[in-house]
Amino acid sequence: MELETYRFTPGNGWDREPDHNLDSPNTLVLFFGAPDYSLIEDAVSWLEGHFAQGVMLGCSSAGEIFGDELSLDCLVVAVLRFRETRLRVACTELAQTGDSSRVGHQISSELLDNDLQGILILSEGLGVNGSQLIEGINSALPKHITVTGGLAGDDDRFERTWVWHDGLHSTKLICALGLYGSKISIGYGSKGGWDLLGHEREVTRSVDNILYELDGQPALDIYKRYLGERASGLPATGLLFPLSMRDQENTDDPKVRTILAVDETEQSITFAGDIPQGSFVRLMRANFDRLIDGAATAVEEINLSRYHGGPVLCIAISCVGRRLVLGERTEEEIEATLEGLPEETRQIGFYSYGELSPLSSGRCDLHNQTMTLTLIWEDE
């Protein structure tokens, strides 16, 4: 596998010109860019023109990760030319939120084949119900296939996200990249590192991913009470207090849910995943060091036993909430991941509106407020 990463900054251009000799049918061009597509449109077109044979896929972000640096309103690109690994993409536009599960099932069914090893999902980040999307994906796939990915971001605005494939950049697109063959290896790790705050509350009223009441009180009131004067910054400031959620039966690991939007008239909060009525939630709060430690721990989770040297791509997908909390110190978590990875690792990634990664059970699930890492390499 040959691997190169590039950054395009509006006004400054490419950090170096991408090597179009890497183009081949086995070449993957993966990119994450400014939500304002016009800023990077020329660069994407250039790539499209120079990597005509390869598979090209990308989405908008809430902060682009390039190496150990966070940059905004630019384009980060990874070009991978695989020796043997084959690639296929399935895409569908999401007509309405309720279709999420069906779309998930459809795209993963399309990709399912004998030597399918893993799937990378890039989904638009606002209309989709991530929980249902992943449920649909899981329903079509055998357990051993690794599914990772993320929901596209829109900085901290929560207004417009896009996904790009095959010359089309669409606010409704959900794309899945299938990786096939015996040589491909995919590692993953995901960690939050948030602290629990206050007592457990029961979800007394909710519909899918819209939360109305906790312990019989409007959920929005609770958030406003905690945010104080920063409540004016909602929904972005709501990311400071994600929810840790467990279901009634307390079966799975607790999941983290992060705010996507608020509705003042309905007194409701929309989350990136379902908050079932009757489940129990606790507020979470950030502790910088622990968030950064969390990112480092995500690295430790990755199974590198099959890695025997050579280039590795690390796709870091972190939560926009972490970026908002970490602020000036955001890059520390990017540094932390890279520090723990093999020397030949190249890292790109983005701050997202939802991370997809397997649970300890092996089945993929939607996460919020985590640093989720996907490592791709090809055995020599």
Add this chain to the structure above:
Amino acid sequence: MHRLLRRQLKKIGLDPASDLTPTQDQWRELLSHINRAYGQSDQDRYTLERSLTTSSDEMHELYQRLKDSTEARLGAIANALPDLLFLQDAQGIYHEIFSEARDEKLFRPENEIINKHPKEIFPPQIADTFMALLHKALDTQEVQILEYELDVPAGRRWFEARMTPTKLRLGGESTVITMARDITDRKQAEVRQRLASTVFEAVTEGMVILDKDHQIVFVNSAFTYITGHSEAEAVGEEPRFLKNSASEEKLRIIWSIVDTKGSWRGELQSRRTNGLAYHLWLSINAVKDSNERITHYALVLSDISELKHSQDELEYIATHDPLTHLPNRALFHEQLEQAIHRSKRVNRRGAVFFLDLDRFKNINDTLGHHVGDDLLFQVAERLRQTAREEDMIARIGGDEFTLVIENLQRAEDAAKVAKNLLKTFSAPFPLNGYELEISASIGISIFPDDGDEISQLTKQADSAMYSAKEQGRNTFRFFTQKLTDTAFEFFDLEISLRRALELNQLFLLYQPQYNLNSGELIGAEALIRWNHPGMGLVSPDRFIPIAEVSGLIEPIGEWVLQTAATQAIQWDKAGLKPFPVSVNLSRRQLNNPGLVDMVSRILETTGLPGERLELEITESALLETEEQACSSLEKLRALGCSIAIDDFGTGYSSLANLKLFPLDRLKIDKSFVHDVTKDPNDEAIIRATIALGNSLQLSVIAEGVETEAQRDFLLKEGCREVQGFLFSQPVEAKRIEEMERRLKVKGGRAIW
């Protein structure tokens, strides 16, 4: 250097390790980065502090709510308890009381107890007791229990206090919680129970408590005394004394009454463990719970053997004559009533006999009462010996005795009983050294003929008895004159008939039987006649029933057979063409097991072949024969005799019946033949009989043929064998000889 500062420097293009000083722009940018970091830091601190404060407030609020609800819950629980709860410290001071709605059980109102010492509240003795208990509870750290009585607003009550040391400390003092429970009801129940058990053991009635499954759970000592079953044997077992007292069926009925009505009482006869029988008065009551479900049974039993014994004795005295020990008038009435009732039910007759000693008054007057009593005693004895077991003898006063008998066939049977009674007086009575000849007079009434009421029947028997006296005593009279007449005629005839046999007053006539086709003599029926010296010819209808009742039928029957058989041989000797002779057999003969032997002997002695003897049995006799009679008939047929059914059509024999018996001939009764030309029914019967005979392969003979029209009808229907006045009356044996001889001379008989 802080990694953030290091990164910030790197961002503006400065290497922290080098000595390069920043440019103006770099410096400005660095400051802006640092400023942002500070600003963010402030915001973070604000958010953190605020969230911690908010969370802490929430936690506090939550705690307060929980605390309130816990206290409320504890209070609710404490108040829901029926007990009073007191919290005291080691000094005895009351700190808290839970007694909602139970203030009437507090010695003083709550506010007069709180923060007080027992000594300030209770009388000294009680206060001391409470304090001693409190010290003991704290010293031993164990629950202390005390029962005490206290006058509270609700009255004098018993309490049980459970004092428990707690871990709670108040003002540095240890504490105890006391639960005081009102146990007045329990105490009263205990007293009641003590009283009840004393009573149980003191009473002479046996008492048994069974659980719902009839297992004994309690018995008292009187129970053991009465039944012989000890408590150890009885408890846990089913009541065996009941099983000894009644049949399973009766017990089932008793228990079903108890279960439905709630109780049963009655008398039973049981057996003690030592085998002695005793009478038991038992009352059983079901004990039910508040849901009306039976939980137990209470049984009370009294031994009423002695009572029963004296009751029986009293009853015997009340119903019996002390002199003769015969039933007295009262019992006689009762027995007669029952007899009338029974007779009605089975549609049979019965008779009431009044027996009065003749001239008893003279004996009493001349020889004294004790001789009279002795006589009465002996009379009673003789009556007892004469009467059958089922007959009821009574002495209803003075020298008057009564007898009631049931199942009479005929009034004559009563006459025979009367005669037997009178006969018991034929032997003299040994009295006081004398041999006294005593006679009696008897009056008889028959029920239901003479009536079916006691007073009526006794009055009639009484009056009949007086008429017997008037007739010269030592005799009997029926209330109905005709019955008396019949009875005496019956006895007279019986005596005459007996003598008739001895004096050869009986003789036989023979009615010839012919074949209509050939005109041949085919048989002769022997018919008995009695020529009484005074009365002239006596009809067989009159004397045969007497012969039957008296048993004379046996010797008479044998005589008839012997005579007829002898006659048949004589006819042979006279040269007549041999023909069978028919002899009638009575029911009594038929049932006599010696019949076959007798016939066989006669056939042997006379030399008459069996084929020449036909035995006739009436249809009704055949139907009432005993089983062995059938085998007698078989044996008779084996001897060669043939069997004919006489009076066929008058009984109710069925085809099935006819097939059971070995028969040869049916004799159509003369009553049908008599009316055959007038009554289509009789025609039909005769036709049916002929058809029946054909189908069973029996020959059919018509008797009583008197007219030519009758003869023609029979001939037309295929009945060829006949007898009757049209051909010949019953005639003497000689006459048959003459008739046949003349016929021979004439060379043939006219075909009728």
